[in-house]
Amino acid sequence: MLGLSSCAFAADDMSPPPTRKxxxxxxxxxxxxxxxxxxxxxxxxxxxxxxxxxxxxxxxxxxxxxxxxxxxxxxxxxxxxxxxxxxxxxxxxxxxxxxxxxxxxxxxxxxxxxxxxxxxxxxxxxxxxxxxxxxxxxxxxxxxxxxxxxxxxxxxxxxxxxxxxxxxxxxxxxxxxxxxxxxxNLNHSFLNDYQGMIGIEKHIEQIQSLLHLESEDFRVVGIWGMGGIGKTTIARAIYHKLATNFSSRSIILNVGQEVERAGVYHVKNKYISELLGEDSTSSGLSLKSTKALLVLDDVSHSNQVKDLIGTCSNFGEGTRIIVTSRDMQVLKNAEASEIYEVKEMSFKDSLQLFSLNAFKQNYPVEPYVDLSKKVLNYAKGVPLALEVLGSLLYSRRTEEAWESQLKKLEKLPNDNIFKMLKLSYEGLDEEEKDIFLDIACFYRGYSENVVALTLDSCGFSALIGMEVLKDRGLISVLEGRIVMHNLIQEMGHEIVRQQCIEDPGKRSRLWKHEEIYKVLKNNKGTDAIRCMFLNVCKIEKVQLHAETFKMMDNLRMIVFYNPYDFTKDSNVILPTCLESLPDDLKFLRWDGFPQKSFPLDFSPKNLVKLDMPHSHLTQLWQGDKALIQIPDLAQCPNIEEVILSHCKKLGQVYSSSFLCKLKCLWLNGCISLRSLHIPSNILLTTSGLIVLHGCRDLEMFSVGNAKMGVQLHGHTVSRHRNIFTALKLREKRSRSPYEKFSNSFDLLDCLKLNTEPKHYMQLLKLEVLRKESPSLFPSLNELCWLDLSYCQFLLSLPTEIFKLKFLKRLYLRGCFNFEDFGEIKETVESLMLLVLDETAIKELPSSLHHLVGLEELSLRYCRKLEMIPSSIGSLGKLSKLDLIGCESLETFPSSIFKLKLTKLDLHCCLMLKTFPEILEPAETFVHINLTKTAIKELPSSMEYLVRLQTLCLNMCTNLVSLPNSIVNLNYLSELDCSGCHSLTEIPNNIGSFSSLRELSLQESSIVNLPESIAHLSSLKSLDLSDCKNLACMPPLPPSLNQLFGYDCPTLGRMMTNSKKDTFKFHFFNSQELDETACSNIGAESWLRITEDAYRPLFFCFPGSAVPGWFPYRCTGRPVTMKRDSQDWPSNNRLVGFALSVVLGRVDIDDTIPICSSFTYTLTYESDGRTHIVHNFNEINYYFHTKGRSRSVVQNHIFMWKYHLNLSSIGNRLLDAHNFTFGCSKLEYLSSSKSSVIVKEYGICPLYRKEKDENGGNSLRH
Missing domain, CATH: 3.40.50.10140 (Toll/interleukin-1 receptor homology (TIR) domain)
Incomplete structure (x- = not known):
């Protein structure tokens, strides 16, 4: 230890225990x-x-x-x-x-x-x-x-x-x-069975923190994840780790199977007897009188939890129940207070687990490194897959055998993995299974909304079914797109393949182009086929038979798509007369459909979506006219979307009044279209949409229903009627022709304006909007979205705007001359979003409180805004307020804290000098950002921000102090005071912070840290870089795992009591750090590096020599371990190396003390070749961090670990002739020569000890 205080520091629950003696x-x-x-x-x-x-x-x-x-x-x-x-x-x-x-x-x-x-x-x-x-x-x-x-x-x-x-x-x-x-015995069982298990410590620490063992309440915690992810292993490990904390305990594995096999009462009696003992009945004991630990593993249905544990009143104080399940809904219904998601293993842990099974060591043998990476890419961090595949490949000792096995996996999944994953599928109902298989076969990576609409069109309740799949861990959604694990997708593919292994034509879904090609070419389709999904660019030209689809009676979806070139002829060639299409067809997409009409006997009564872009259709059903006008679609009463884009000869559209379900009509690219009439009983929904991009000759457009959206990019408008649902008015800017504005009518790029041109030009330029408002706004009574962004001539708004009863969104962004918002004279309930970014307004009206429905108000970069009215506190629904860059704002009203905001961002409000008093507890505020404000102090009433988690005071150069009451913020986890040049001290009672995890005092004027800092029991990261006046440092908290001290020139003494395994210690350019402190740091580094070679550690501190405990040292050139050395690695107990360099300046006057970037290399010779492992990042760009390039004013010792389980060295090292550690330098300034060089190298091999007398593992060097 660097220093040990006589005080007993309270560490957090996740601190790893010291070695047991x-x-x-x-x-x-x-x-x-x-x-x-x-x-x-x-x-x-x-x-x-x-x-x-x-x-x-x-x-x-x-x-x-x-x-x-x-x-x-x-x-x-x-x-x-x-x-x-x-x-x-x-x-x-x-x-x-x-x-x-x-x-x-x-x-x-x-x-x-x-x-x-x-x-x-x-x-x-x-x-x-x-x-x-x-x-x-x-x-x-x-x-x-x-x-x-x-x-x-x-x-x-x-x-x-x-x-x-x-x-x-x-x-x-x-x-x-x-x-x-x-x-x-219980503790030793845990140590023997689980300690050292890859990645288990992280899971145990996190779940243990969720259990809140210090509390005496009853608590249920769930563990959730896909099959094979390790839920059972984790649950068993946490059970054995914590068992002795409870007076009674029980673990029931495979609950779902046990309930199915023996019934719920058998399982319940089993755990009760284990909790209370065999004589529990006679002794009159009950669950209420015992503090119990109960683990229910792999629960498959919600009613199982309810039947097994009932309610919390059945159990004693302090009882903890852990439930694992693949189904999130099971855990929610169990009223779990916390749910821990088991995610895929990291690449590092995956490589180690796979290597232990495939090579019986922590790293792959070199010839198999690339092949091992292929396996890892296939398994994607699933422990079961890594173990199974590792064991499978263990007996295959040639690279060819591995290649063969991997090729087989690409076609057929491993049976053990398949069976485990399939359990989640088998718990679905029939519709959910169909939805899962459709997604696995066709829609992985697609937009969630698009998939939902497509599945809905096939008759499914898509949203409900997809939620079930999410709860089961079978899919997830990332950035709006569906994500599915590789192994789960393969499981879905295999389920379909097993429907008929030999004949794809007898499977429910076809998506592989080679299989579809064979089925179509040989006319092998059957009534088993439900869906066919083909990229026509991937097949050769295939001639279909006249009766190709005749046997596919149950086909509900055909997708023949061309993602590249619509102009080329389709590779799917139809006969002169295609006899039929299935009547059950619900979804038909056929890009570039090669014939002029559909089969005569095709009855599209079930068709929901017709998508025929770039097709050769001239008529839909035989007997109609060529597609100069669209025929009556009365035969399609269920159709919701029609896409007939780019029908270049289409002149007019008469839509049937029977199409009451129609939501979208796409006619874009119909360059001959002159008129369009939409009956009043169709397109009734507010999301109804007609797309008319590129209809350049459109002259007449009439619609009986105003509640729809229209897109008319590049058209001519001569007559219109009742089409304004939403109005989007912008200056002309390029925009994708396929951009979709639901609920909008867009007047961009109007090519010809045959009627009232002056009126429309004034709308676009908005020079005299107020003069036009009497005649304009009454006609927009159903307007819901008005975008006036970047209308540079707009000075103010007419009051009539706030009389629009349906207006929800109003955009004025970039109206640089807009300065008069005007008074709001009556209550406005509909407006939800108001964007005034980059306008010239100086103040908001006091009548702002009339916007009672306002949820979001954005004033970003309103550089002239000086005042916000106190009436803003009356906006009860306001949940988002953006004030970034309001450079003239000097204060804001305390009534803001009456709002339901979670974030208050005042970044770059350069004139903001005072922070108002908070008059009552504000429970919603989580994040406050005061970066680059002129704040001098914070009020003591800050403690009323009872849920605040982050407080950013970065570059508040006038801030002189923090209130003592700040320590009462029980949820504050991050406090950033970096760049606070006037801040000389922090509260003496800072140690009372129970939740603070990150504290940055970088570039402040702090002189001393209070002694109480040692009691910050949750602190993980402390940044003291560039604290030029910091003189000494008291003992630091045991929980600390990252300490930054770049350029602290006056720091003379320091102590740390950290007990975290992962530790990064950066003290750079601390010229005054005394000899005792440096010696203690060296001793600390030795203890940490030799205790555990697997934990990442990094040390940088002043010094001129590699520590003496490094057995191999060399001055001025790379260090080499010779083959005849006594300490040469001779067995498989080698786990890594401690590496060290001394960097310092050359005494040359014509060079500058700015350091280059350094990378290091590990070189060894084996099999007559030189092997190089290089480009690691421990010291790469080290001197260009914390926002600046740093000069080097003294020599520094760097130490870190190199883990063999991260490398490809493997067994070849045992046959190597020598082993060399060196560094290479990349000049940071190309025009100047750096004066910093590597003065000394050191390397120390780290070995795993044999089992010690206490049964544990340790390390030696």
């Missing part, structure tokens, strides 16, 4: 029990070979010693003998506080023994315990006394032994030793 730690008052009870108990523990720590060899002092703290941390079970005079010893009380800290931090067991005292006297500090505290009051402060009392109260509430109940004493000792042995 003792089974049991005894805490006792010597004068009461040392020569009788303790001596007998110690002897019995010794006879049972239980390693026990007793402090009889340690000298007593006024304060508990670091050695005793270390012994407590390194013990598994604590036995606290609470005797008459226990509380009279402050040593005992300090011991107890430390013991309970380790219990909470590491999940350790504490066994209290009430030796000749009543537990209630201990709990309430009565009798001798009260007398002891009367004496302590004379010497110690109240906070210390309160801490000791709290510890006694806590330990007295734990399950333990009473010497007055269990008698005689020898029987009491016998029972205690039995209890300890049982707990140790």
């Amino acid at each position: 003792h089974d049991v730690f005894l805490s006792f008052r010597g004068e009461d029990t040392r020569d009788n009870f303790i001596s007998h108990l110690y002897a019995e523990l010794g006879r049972k070979k239980i390693e026990t720590f007793m402090d009889h060899k340690l000298a007593r002092g006024q304060e508990i010693s670091p050695a005793l703290y270390k012994a407590i941390e390194e013990s598994m079970i604590y036995v606290v003998i609470l005797s008459k005079n226990y509380a009279s010893s402050t040593w005992c009380l300090d011991e107890l506080a430390k013991i309970l800290e380790c219990k909470d931090r590491y999940g350790r067991d504490v066994i209290p023994i009430f030796y000749e005292v009543d537990s209630s006297d201990v709990r309430n500090q009565r009798q001798s315990y009260a007398e002891a505290f009367v004496k302590h009051q004379r010497r110690f402060k109240d906070h210390q006394l309160d801490a000791w009392k709290a510890a006694l109260t806590q330990v007295a509430g734990l399950s333990g032994w009473d010497s007055k109940v269990t008698r005689p004493e020898n029987r009491l000792i016998e029972e205690i030793v039995k209890d300890i042995s049982r707990k140790l």
